[in-house]
Amino acid sequence: MMNSMRFKPETLRKFTVExxxxxxxxxxxxxxxxxxxxxxxxxxxDSHGITRLRTYAERIRHGxxxxxxEPEIVNDADTFIMVDSRNGMxxxxxxxxxxxxxxxxxxxxxxxxxxxxxxHFGTGAFHTMYGAEQGMLTIAMSNSSACVxxxxxxxxxxxxxxxxxxxxxxxxxxxxxxxxxxxVAQGKVILANKEGNKIPFGWAIDEKGNPTDDPAAALKGxxxxxxxxKGYGISLIIEILCSALTGAYMSxxxxxxxxxxxxxxxxxxxxxxxDISKILPLDEFKKRTDEILDRIKNSPKAxxxxxxxxxxxxxxxxxxxxxxxxxxxxxxxxxxxVALANEYGVSADILKPM
Amino acid sequence: MMNSMRFKPETLRKFTVExxxxxxxxxxxxxxxxxxxxxxxxxxxDSHGITRLRTYAERIRHGxxxxxxEPEIVNDADTFIMVDSRNGMxxxxxxxxxxxxxxxxxxxxxxxxxxxxxxHFGTGAFHTMYGAEQGMLTIAMSNSSACVxxxxxxxxxxxxxxxxxxxxxxxxxxxxxxxxxxxVAQGKVILANKEGNKIPFGWAIDEKGNPTDDPAAALKGxxxxxxxxKGYGISLIIEILCSALTGAYMSxxxxxxxxxxxxxxxxxxxxxxxDISKILPLDEFKKRTDEILDRIKNSPKAxxxxxxxxxxxxxxxxxxxxxxxxxxxxxxxxxxxVALANEYGVSADILKPM
Numbered sequence: 001m002m003n004s005m006r007f008k009p010e011t012l013r014k015f016t017v018e019x020x021x022x023x024x025x026x027x028x029x030x031x032x033x034x035x036x037x038x039x040x041x042x043x044x045x046d047s048h049g050i051t052r053l054r055t056y057a058e059r060i061r062h063g064x065x066x067x068x069x070e071p072e073i074v075n076d077a078d079t080f081i082m083v084d085s086r087n088g089m090x091x092x093x094x095x096x097x098x099x100x101x102x103x104x105x106x107x108x109x110x111x112x113x114x115x116x117x118x119x120h121f122g123t124g125a126f127h128t129m130y131g132a133e134q135g136m137l138t139i140a141m142s143n144s145s146a147c148v149x150x151x152x153x154x155x156x157x158x159x160x161x162x163x164x165x166x167x168x169x170x171x172x173x174x175x176x177x178x179x180x181x182x183x184v185a186q187g188k189v190i191l192a193n194k195e196g197n198k199i200p201f202g203w204a205i206d207e208k209g210n211p212t213d214d215p216a217a218a219l220k221g222x223x224x225x226x227x228x229x230k231g232y233g234i235s236l237i238i239e240i241l242c243s244a245l246t247g248a249y250m251s252x253x254x255x256x257x258x259x260x261x262x263x264x265x266x267x268x269x270x271x272x273x274x275d276i277s278k279i280l281p282l283d284e285f286k287k288r289t290d291e292i293l294d295r296i297k298n299s300p301k302a303x304x305x306x307x308x309x310x311x312x313x314x315x316x317x318x319x320x321x322x323x324x325x326x327x328x329x330x331x332x333x334x335x336x337x338v339a340l341a342n343e344y345g346v347s348a349d350i351l352k353p354m
Numbered sequence: 355m356m357n358s359m360r361f362k363p364e365t366l367r368k369f370t371v372e373x374x375x376x377x378x379x380x381x382x383x384x385x386x387x388x389x390x391x392x393x394x395x396x397x398x399x400d401s402h403g404i405t406r407l408r409t410y411a412e413r414i415r416h417g418x419x420x421x422x423x424e425p426e427i428v429n430d431a432d433t434f435i436m437v438d439s440r441n442g443m444x445x446x447x448x449x450x451x452x453x454x455x456x457x458x459x460x461x462x463x464x465x466x467x468x469x470x471x472x473x474h475f476g477t478g479a480f481h482t483m484y485g486a487e488q489g490m491l492t493i494a495m496s497n498s499s500a501c502v503x504x505x506x507x508x509x510x511x512x513x514x515x516x517x518x519x520x521x522x523x524x525x526x527x528x529x530x531x532x533x534x535x536x537x538v539a540q541g542k543v544i545l546a547n548k549e550g551n552k553i554p555f556g557w558a559i560d561e562k563g564n565p566t567d568d569p570a571a572a573l574k575g576x577x578x579x580x581x582x583x584k585g586y587g588i589s590l591i592i593e594i595l596c597s598a599l600t601g602a603y604m605s606x607x608x609x610x611x612x613x614x615x616x617x618x619x620x621x622x623x624x625x626x627x628x629d630i631s632k633i634l635p636l637d638e639f640k641k642r643t644d645e646i647l648d649r650i651k652n653s654p655k656a657x658x659x660x661x662x663x664x665x666x667x668x669x670x671x672x673x674x675x676x677x678x679x680x681x682x683x684x685x686x687x688x689x690x691x692v693a694l695a696n697e698y699g700v701s702a703d704i705l706k707p708m
Contacts, residue, residue, distance in 0.1 A: 075632070075633040075634065077462060077463030077629070077632030077633055078433075078461075078462040078463055079432075079433045079462045079463045079464040079465075080459070080462070080463025080464045080628055080629065080632050080633055081463070081633065082633040082634065105434070107432075108431065108432040108433045108434070108462055109431030109432050109433045109434025109435070109466075110433040110434045110464050110465065110466050110626075111433075111464065112463070112464050112628055114633060137595075137599075149653075149656075150650050150653065150662055151662070151663075152655060152656055152659040152661070152662040152663065153650070153653045153654065153655060153656060153659075153662050154653075154654050154655065154656045154657075155653045155654050157649060157650060157653055165591055167591065167594055175594075177584075177587040177588070177590075177591060179584045179587065181584075205656065208656065208657045209654075209655065209656020209657050209659065210656065210657055226581045226582070226584050226585075227580045227581020227582070227584065227585050228580070228581070229665075230531075230533045230535075230580050230581065230585070231580075231581050231584070231585075232665075233531040233533065233665035234531070234588075236531075236646075236650065236664065236665065237519055237521065237531060237665075239646060240521055240529075240643055240646055241491075243642070243646065244639055244642035244643040244645075244646055245491075245630070245633075245634070245639060245642075247634070247642075250645075250646055250649070252649075272464075274434055274466055275431070275434065276599070278429070278431030278434050279429040279431055279434055279435065279436040279468060279599075280429065280436065280599070280601070285598055285599060288597070288598035288599075288601075289594055289598040291598075291604075292590075292593060292594055292597065292598055292604055295511060295604070295606075296504050296507070296511060296590065299503075299504065299507045299508075299509045299511055300507065300508050300509050300563075301506060301507060301508065301563065302503075302506055302507060302508045302559065302562065302563020302564065303508075303562045303563050303564055305506040305507075305563065307506070308504055308505070308506040308507050309505075309506065310590065311583075311586075311587035311590065311591075
């Protein structure tokens with residue numbers, strides 16, 4: 001990266017906590033939130049990292065998200081619960097919900113939750129990794145602002161509807177799938193449009209619903225689900241689980257994280273865990289999972305491929321690297337953070353590069 | 355279809371039951387099996403329908419599948435159970451397992467099952483539709499013979515690893531996603547090879563792992579997961595749930611349904627249900643789901659598209675048509691059935707066209 005600086009993850013976490021403190025968000029919850037934000041940078045998913053801190057802080061300051069809200073179980077069937085986030089912070093709600101699910105799964109083997117009145121839950125991997133580290137098969141999904149057309153349509157009705165599933169293993173750490181159910185982030189189309197580049201056919205459609213490689217046309221149309229009709233089906237199921245089941249808004253009716261500072265987002269989540277140790281020894285499961293992953297890793301590679309990856313392996317490697325040699329931020333992001341520090345009355349000295 | 359005949363679904367079910375009877379498989383279980391087989395034809399998924407009857411009957415006759423086996427819960431944590439199929443018929447095992455899951459979900463809200471020592475479970479939709487008709491969110495998945503390479507690899511390690519999810523709705527009946535996690539069935543490549551046609555790039559790779567449009571080269575290589583690395587991740591998770599969790603074989607070690615009449619298949623299944631009515635009135639859920647599906651159905655169509663479909667809608671429409679105007683079988687399939695009737699001493703007169 002040109003004009004970049006490296007920071008210890010701890011530095012960025014500390015900075016995040018300071019900004020949140022000035023916005024009024026404090027204590028253990030704010031620390032967990034900072035962990036989730038910086039974990040995105042550590043994982044190399046910068047789009048979900050500290051570059052979002054300003055928007056989170058503004059949402060808190062405007063009171064559009066309620067940092068004092070406490071989630072509540074509004075319908076309770078032991079191992080299937082309905083949770084009202086009460087417009088609380090998404091990360092806190094999800095952590096609270098996963099904790100409840102784990103508690104119950106430790107008794108009964110499984111527990112799933114439908115969550116309404118939610119706000120952006122950050123990276124799904126943060127929540128599912130937490131479950132997997134406690135020996136749980138963990139799933140988390142969310143609906144989101146609409147930007148994806150159903151197969152055969154030309155209007156954005158479905159959200160990016162991300163889904164994460166984490167599976168405990170020994171040798172590979174938690175194996176974490178964390179994916180949006182659209183082809184690629186719409187941000188990539190916006191970037192191509194800015195830079196005057198074409199986009200690959202298959203990413204998006206124009207306003208008539210035809211495939212396009214022109215990013216400007218794509219921005220007037222809609223993104224496509226990943227994997228054709230199959231991906232569309234998965235995205236739609238996430239939509240139903242996160243809105244019909246929870247009573248949250250459907251994706252097109254949710255409010256923008258980026259632009260609406262007056263109305264709660266009204267997102268829905270679906271999450272749950274299975275306690276592996278209730279039906280077989282966890283070590284045995286991990287060993288068997290490692291055998292499968294070894295078999296994948298050690299299988300013959302396609303011509304020109306240097307390594308076969310398992311889901312989440314690249315992000316895991318990035319986290320290791322970040323802890324050894326820091327997180328790289330571009331000078332533009334650094335400038336944003338310095339401006340943010342000034343606005344919130346936080347000393348920019350905290351942002352000491354490595 | 356050229357040289358085709360139409361049969362009432364009931365006729366084909368009756369014929370199936372007669373053949374199974376001669377093979378030694380009788381009673382309620384055999385009827386349910388016949389329902390599952392003919393449901394595939396009714397749905398227009400002929401590849402999983404009566405054309406497979408010979409192989410099922412042969413497997414039963416050779417005793418490679420144990421029709422007398424009774425599934426057993428070998429580890430029981432209330433809402434997460436380990437089931438041993440004991441090499442029983444896949445359809446019967448799955449019906450039994452879903453019944454146990456529903457029983458428990460009615461008490462606790464959720465129940466999931468890992469199943470080992472299984473045989474081919476037919477179409478996943480048969481099992482998930484059964485759950486959805488009882489108000490359950492239902493999921494079923496299976497591993498299978500290896501034919502899919504991981505992203506970046508060139509060797510088939512993953513099975514077609516099908517997954518079905520069914521969601522109750524009112525207006526649309528159960529909404530059923532039922533999909534293999536590979537691009538298309540390998541049968542389509544075999545057919546293209548027979549007919550001397552090219553296949554689209556993206557379906558498969560050659561033995562060096564390069565994309566190919568030559569079906570002969572593809573048959574020496576491997577199929578690809580649907581949707582690139584995301585679909586690969588989903589397929590791998592199904593693999594882990596169906597083998598590492600259950601203790602069943604991993605896909606490359608399972609035995610062929612079509613070719614191995616000496617060794618049990620050793621498949622694994624993962625299935626489960628959530629009882630919607632435990633956290634909100636089922637009618638309310640169905641109404642909200644209908645609203646989402648209406649919104650999809652009524653949204654503007656892409657140029658050249660006559661209708662936007664929801665998952666499983668085409669199959670549902672086919673079932674309605676099949677019940678009104680019968681199931682169409684080609685003359686080659688009909689001849690196969692007549693030969694089968696003669697071999698098993700069943701009167702071919704049962705096969706009366708409409």
